[in-house]
Amino acid sequence: MTWLRSLVLACALLLSGVAVAVSPDEMLADPVLEQRARNISAELRCLVCQNQSIDDSDADLARDLRLLVRERLVAGDSDEDVRQFVVDRYGEYVLLNPRVSAQTLLLWGAAPALLVVGLVALWLAGRRRSAAEVGSDGLTAEERAALDELK
Structure with missing residues (x-):
């Protein structure tokens, strides 16, 4: 019987996706914009957490940054414009992969x-x-x- 529990647990772990902190009320209705927001969020560091992207973080500041990214995308900014806006505001440290300079x-x-x-x-x-x-x-x-x- 314990092997059955282990098997069920293993299947559940394998079938579960990567947990992200993005809540449904943050998601954009346009799937293309939402995917762009996810891609950008995966590249930005949570300033509260240890080397965690804002897409994966539950911190309030990470949520604010995710909302900011989505606002900028809805306003018509390009992906690079959004990244540069966040870097201008928080510095190069916010990038998980810093630019070569x-x-x-x-x-x-x-x-x-x-x-x-x-x-x-x-x-x-x-x-x-x-x-x-x-x-x-x-x-x-x-x-x-x-x-x-x-x-």
Whole structure:
């Protein structure tokens, strides 16, 4: 009997669609406009939630943004105009996939550049160390003399 419950639960999970927070009273009557609104909403970050789109969020601010997107579409704005309107209002952070710009290139390029600088510094330090006279104990002559003075 438990296997039957498990089977029913598995079927229910497989057949259930992705849960979205868009309530029926927010939806537009025109299916084409509604699909455009859904596409835009999926690309916009909820400013309250952690990396969740406004389409998936139950937050009040996400609802306000979904309504704003639909208002702009009904007013005749293009998809890019709607995105730009929201970005102008809330900044680039509202985009789940930020646009490529000098700032984003700097952000993405800084980590690999710092890694390369660190590896070069380690390599130079290793070469400098190997260039010095190193005894069998791994100490240079200066380090051996300093250690002998401490004894």
